[in-house]
Amino acid sequence: MILAAGRGERMRPLTDHTPKPLLQVKGKALIDWHMDGLAANHLIDIVVNHAWLGEKIIHHFNQDHFKKLNIQLSPEKDALETAGGLRQAMALMKIDDYFFAINGDVFCPNFPFERILEITNQLRQKERTPLAYLFLTQNPSHHPEGDFQLNGNLVHDKSDSSINLTFSGAGLYHQDLFKSIKMGSVAKLAPLLRNAMSQNLVLGEALNVLWVDVGTPQRLAELNNDDNT
Numbered sequence: 364m365i366l367a368a369g370r371g372e373r374m375r376p377l378t379d380h381t382p383k384p385l386l387q388v389k390g391k392a393l394i395d396w397h398m399d400g401l402a403a404n405h406l407i408d409i410v411v412n413h414a415w416l417g418e419k420i421i422h423h424f425n426q427d428h429f430k431k432l433n434i435q436l437s438p439e440k441d442a443l444e445t446a447g448g449l450r451q452a453m454a455l456m457k458i459d460d461y462f463f464a465i466n467g468d469v470f471c472p473n474f475p476f477e478r479i480l481e482i483t484n485q486l487r488q489k490e491r492t493p494l495a496y497l498f499l500t501q502n503p504s505h506h507p508e509g510d511f512q513l514n515g516n517l518v519h520d521k522s523d524s525s526i527n528l529t530f531s532g533a534g535l536y537h538q539d540l541f542k543s544i545k546m547g548s549v550a551k552l553a554p555l556l557r558n559a560m561s562q563n564l565v566l567g568e569a570l571n572v573l574w575v576d577v578g579t580p581q582r583l584a585e586l587n588n589d590d591n592t
Contacts (some may be wrong), residue, residue, distance in 0.1 A: 364452050365397055366532075367467035368414035368442045373578050380406070382416045384467035385423055386577065388586050392423070393577060394467040397474070402432060404476045410455050412437040412448045446550035450541045458538050461486060466532030470586060473572040474498075474533065483535060486566070494559040496535040497567035499528035500574045510553075511560070511567075519565040520557050531574055534567075 371383030378386070384394035384425075394411070401409060409432055413420040417438055424434050437452040449464060456462055461483050465474070486493050497518055502509045509527025511518050521527040540559060544550045559565045577583050 364393060364412070364449065364456070364462060364463040364507055365467045366412060366445060366448060366464060367394060367420055367466065368412045368417075368439050368448055370415045370442065371468065374580060374583070377580055378415075380416070383417055383577075384412070385419060386468075386583060387469050388577070388583070391453070392469060394423075396470065396472050397465055397467065398402070398429070398432065398522045400472070400474055400476045404479070406463075406476060406479065407431065408456075410435045410437055410452045412439055412443075414439040414442040418453050434469050441549075444550050445552035446541060446544055446555055447548050449536065450544040450548070450550065451546060453538060453541065454546070460492075461535050461537055463535050464533070469532050470575040471531065471533070471570070471572060474570075475572070475576075480533065486535065486537075491564065492537060492539070492542040493566050494537045494564040495556055495566070497556070497565060498531045498533040498570050499567055500531045500570045502527065502529045503576060505578070506576070511556075513567060513569060516566045516568060517563060518565040519560050528569060531570055532576075545557070565584040 367384040369383060371378035374383050385392045411434060413436060421436060435455045437455055443451060463479050476542060482496055486496060499511060499513055506529050509521050510530040511521055512525045512527050540555055556565060575582060575586060
């Protein structure tokens with residue numbers, strides 16, 4: 364699943380008329396960098412949620428370019444936050460246990476989509492079923508305190524005394540993580556993850572590829588002006 368329902372308040376005025384995931388980096392919509400990475404690895408069953416300017420998301424995926432993918436859209440009248448959006452979209456998925464999700468407004472052109480199935484199979488072999496597998500990244504300058512800490516492959520809540528990492532917005536989730544969330548309700552993901560972390564049921568790894576949270580017009584401009592991107 365690709366999460367694309369956010370309003371993108373910090374990106375205004377760019378997002379007044381364009382959904383944040385459709386803003387372009389190097390001539391390609393942010394969300395399409397993910398789409399192309401998924402397609403290249405034969406991961407073609409994709410759900411995209413939408414709320415703000417959702418009709419533009421719908422129009423975008425009506426293009427012939429996406430005909431080779433099985434894209435289903437999950438409309439939200441009002442944005443349901445991450446966990447609420449994932450819970451609603453699960454109804455459109457054929458889930459045995461795990462599914463993968465990534466934020467549609469981050470730029471990570473070399474995300475390791477090729478490892479999703481491998482990691483899923485590893486999770487299935489664990490004696491205790493992990494409820495999530497998170498991809499973390501080095502803390503960007505605008506978020507120096509980070510979100511979580513990584514001890515081996517076990518993810519814990521951040522600590523003042525440890526080196527913390529930032530959640531990349533990408534992860535594998537077990538369907539049971541969301542069993543307390545009612546369909547159509549607004550719910551945040553972080554409390555669910557922290558509860559699972561308290562039971563040592565969240566694993567993860569640190570990404571070693573370019574990752575940018577495109578949260579402001581300045582960051583978008585810097586990406587487009589960087590010849591090394």
